[in-house]
Amino acid sequence: MKNGSAFQRHLRVRQITGYINGTLFFLATLTGIIVLIVLIADVFKDSVGWLDWQFITSYPSRKPQEAGLLSAMFGTLWVMALTALFSFPVGIGTAIYLEEYAPDSRLRRLIQTNINNLAGVPSIVYGLLGLALFVQALSLGRSVLAGALTLTLMSLPVIIIAAQEAIRSVPESYRLGAFALGSTRWQVVRHIVLPNAVPGILTGTILAMSRAIGEAAPMIAISALVYLTFIPVSPMDRFTVLPIQIFNWVSRPQEGFWHLAAAGIIVLLFVLLTMNAAAIVLRNRFQKRTEE
């Protein structure tokens, strides 16, 4: 190869480098997966014999054999439903405004920076904010509503950012095409931007929801209560949620409760996986629809 060419090809070395890097990345991937499998296996082992119908349909109790997570499960469903109800329209509305309407001004950039920073605020801070604002200042008490509003505040930045990214990924040429056909700005948003952004928006918002569902810290600040022997029937009722219930069981000295905690974790994981699966199914359905 020493024929004066400026290109020293070193093909062998380049291929070996590529091979080594590929292996390293594979090992990195493996680490995460192995840890996850060990964790889940451990939790499953602990929950064997405890995760049964009685566990799902009973209220908490002093005796591990009789205890269940009925109230926590309904609390979680309530809080989630309300959080979704509040945070979807506000989050998506904000994203649409920032991406499609707001002029590129200093104010817009300030708002954007704030939202980005808020997405990184620890969840306990939102819990304390909710406690001061909703529970006390607005006298909502330790209610489902106060909990849902707190989780709404917490999820909003993440939802807004996810929706913004989805909206931004809609090619500008679609918008221009629609404008050139005499669409108003709202028609462009409604008929071009949203249909194409929906898959991304849904994925982002549902992931934000699943993060919120698993948060114990802000909910402990709001609810504090763990010994609930009724199902909330209105947004003003007191409530508890799965992570609080699990946290409480883990911190009990009796061994029986640890098994309950493991069973609770399985239920929580099940709810989370169901939501993520729903996100994927919805996304695929919308994607098919827009491609047809």
Added chain:
Amino acid sequence: MVNNVARLEAKSLELWYGKFQALRGISLVIPQNQVTAIIGPSGCGKSSLLRCFNRMNDLIPGSSVKGQVLFDGRNIYAANIDPTEVRYRIGMVFQKPNPFPKTIFENVAFGPRVNSFIGDLEEIVERALHRAALWDEVKDRLYKSAMQLSGGQQQRLCIARALALEPEVILMDEPCSALDPVATLKIEDLMKSLAENYTIVIVTHNMQQAARVSDMAAFMMMEEDRAGVLVEYGSTSKLFTNPKDKRTEDYITGRFG
């Protein structure tokens, strides 16, 4: 052949993108039911001028316009004019085909739909596709995605989409730049037949194309500060056979640069 009814008229038009002046002192009259071609080197502001005619530049943050564009004698930049109205009366076909990720039918029906068309949608879609010389190729798959069409078919779909609104003027920005010679000829024929009912303005880099299809031709260039100016404007036959300006002559004979 010569028709002197003015459809669009730019009067001392100036355009800025932020501080950069893209167009300077453009004045020209675009006659009704003719094809007017805009030619000139890359970056001289042809697309920018075209976008001034249907207020698409409004959508570019930081852009500003001075001067007037008269459409049937009315200044489309007057305060009481809604750009949306301008855009459905003056249609546009973009340089790159940009069909919506919807069905072929929905693409063509889009304009009528957003403008609250109440007549027979199927009929208007079929007519537009016929006019754009696309009907035979797509009539069996109207409800399939427009994204599956070839580049040339997509461009004709975009033309059909613009025609469905029955605009009075159609602006085309290098509509054939992504097409093979056969599709190009189809679109050129189309332009000529459309000119019977519509007023057409096209931007093109292809001198032969301008010579083939246009009745009027405008030659633009950049000045020292890169602002685009109109060098020469007149009937295509004159501009190509007997240009008045030395710069025009150099450009069309390929001695430019």
